[in-house]
Amino acid sequence: MIKTFEDKKEEQVETHSDVTSFDSLGLSEPLLKAIAYHGYKKPSAIQAKAIPLIMNGEDVMAAAQTGTGKTASFALPILESLLNKRQSSQRQARVLILTPTRELAAQILASLETYGKYVSSRTAVVFGGVNINPQKNKLKNGVEILVATPGRLLDLYRQKAIRFDELDTFVLDEADRMLDMGFIHDIRKVISLLPKNRQTLLFSATFSNDIRKLAKSIIKNPTEVSVTPRNTAAATISQAVYNVKKSQKSALLSHLISQHSWEQVLVFTKTKHGANRLTDYLKVAGLKSMAIHGNKSQSARTKALADFKKNKIRILIATDIASRGLDIDQLPHVVNYDLPYVAEDYVHRIGRTGRAGAIGEAISLVSADEAKLLKAIQRLIKQEIEIKTCKNFKFEKDDTKQNPNQNFFRKPSKKKRSNYYKR
Numbered sequence: 434m435i436k437t438f439e440d441k442k443e444e445q446v447e448t449h450s451d452v453t454s455f456d457s458l459g460l461s462e463p464l465l466k467a468i469a470y471h472g473y474k475k476p477s478a479i480q481a482k483a484i485p486l487i488m489n490g491e492d493v494m495a496a497a498q499t500g501t502g503k504t505a506s507f508a509l510p511i512l513e514s515l516l517n518k519r520q521s522s523q524r525q526a527r528v529l530i531l532t533p534t535r536e537l538a539a540q541i542l543a544s545l546e547t548y549g550k551y552v553s554s555r556t557a558v559v560f561g562g563v564n565i566n567p568q569k570n571k572l573k574n575g576v577e578i579l580v581a582t583p584g585r586l587l588d589l590y591r592q593k594a595i596r597f598d599e600l601d602t603f604v605l606d607e608a609d610r611m612l613d614m615g616f617i618h619d620i621r622k623v624i625s626l627l628p629k630n631r632q633t634l635l636f637s638a639t640f641s642n643d644i645r646k647l648a649k650s651i652i653k654n655p656t657e658v659s660v661t662p663r664n665t666a667a668a669t670i671s672q673a674v675y676n677v678k679k680s681q682k683s684a685l686l687s688h689l690i691s692q693h694s695w696e697q698v699l700v701f702t703k704t705k706h707g708a709n710r711l712t713d714y715l716k717v718a719g720l721k722s723m724a725i726h727g728n729k730s731q732s733a734r735t736k737a738l739a740d741f742k743k744n745k746i747r748i749l750i751a752t753d754i755a756s757r758g759l760d761i762d763q764l765p766h767v768v769n770y771d772l773p774y775v776a777e778d779y780v781h782r783i784g785r786t787g788r789a790g791a792i793g794e795a796i797s798l799v800s801a802d803e804a805k806l807l808k809a810i811q812r813l814i815k816q817e818i819e820i821k822t823c824k825n826f827k828f829e830k831d832d833t834k835q836n837p838n839q840n841f842f843r844k845p846s847k848k849k850r851s852n853y854y855k856r
């Protein structure tokens with residue numbers, strides 16, 4: 434059975450707050466009604482901290498990972514602020530939410546629609562990889578809230594499909610990931626187009642020096658809120674490692690899924706080809722899976738995610754880029770088929786499980802050549818991950834050596850990293 438938010442109160446210090454109801458945050462009836470309809474009982478810590486500040490018009494810098502309820506912490510006060518405002522003019526938006534990936538953008542739009550069920554604001558989402566014309570049409574009469582990825586937003590601006598003269602609020606979501614993906618120039622360009630007099634909200638899983646530098650140039654005297662200590666995984670995620678030869682990883686994964694009757698497993702591979710190969714292997718083993726990565730069309734990705742959420746497919750195989758923003762309620766199992774090159778990605782990946790207080794399990798299949806990556810991860814999360822073994826699986830000896838020329842401790846250059854994320 435999956436335990437929930439409420440059951441794990443005592444362990445969830447970080448995500449729990451003393452604020453016991455949404456009513457006390459000053460939100461209006463239409464929003465409270467939507468929250469109740471959605472079944473949320475009390476605000477999460479980030480919501481309790483950020484909502485009153487944002488409603489007060491302050492600029493906010495929030496350190497919060499996905500899974501803490503951060504989307505609602507800006508979506509609710511934004512929707513509240515729009516309740517008594519007149520509609521935007523043609524090709525204008527009152528609120529701009531900038532986010533790194535299409536999946537995250539679509540997810541934020543879905544959240545806005547959920548929380549804004551009884552609010553009549555117009556929302557739109559724009560991202561690359563799909564035809565620009567329907568997006569232009571959508572913006573023609575103006576929208577109150579625009580969710581966008583940077584490149585497509587700039588294209589629309591250049592084509593005069595969007596202007597920001599009426600903009601009141603700017604949200605930069607997952608700022609750390611934006612920088613990792615090499616969006617810094619696009620972000621600065623977008624900001625240069627916005628009115629100086631606006632409310633700015635910056636959300637990031639971590640506040641690195643780069644983020645602070647960026648923040649300095651876009652926010653004036655922000656109030657800082659934080660709910661997750663730097664680079665720690667939620668307390669409700671149990672983590673384990675299986676040491677296994679690379680060539681046996683697929684067999685072990687298929688064994689673990691069948692043996693433990695896992696339903697809804699999110700698996701991470703390092704490359705698109707790895708994801709495809711694994712999908713083929715699992716298909717032969719009779720396990721229904723699908724891959725999402727940069728080579729798949731947007732509609733194929735959306736369909737795979739929808740089928741996964743509806744339990745039509747049991748296993749979703751993703752590369753890091755495709756995984757951003759995946760919001761799957763109470764996902765019980767995340768598997769690192771390959772360890773990520775960048776240790777911080779481990780925290781992002783396993784953040785897909787144990788969301789909003791649910792119990793989750795994160796498993797990593799680690800071959801000998803990944804030993805250094807594992808060390809770097811353990812150092813980052815300041816925790817040794819338990820090594821597990823599996824009785825009825827025949828492990829072969831793994832005598833692969835780590836490539837001595839490969840220095841995994843050094844982060845790849847920005848350019849390399851942005852290429853890596855395109856995989």
Ligand code: AMP
Binds near residue numbers: 475477499503505760
């Ligand atoms: P986020 O961190 O915004 O990606 O949200 C993570 C998950 O938590 C989403 O599935 C939300 O629907 C859920 N969530 C957000 N706020 C609450 C709340 N107050 N109570 C329970 N679940 C929540």
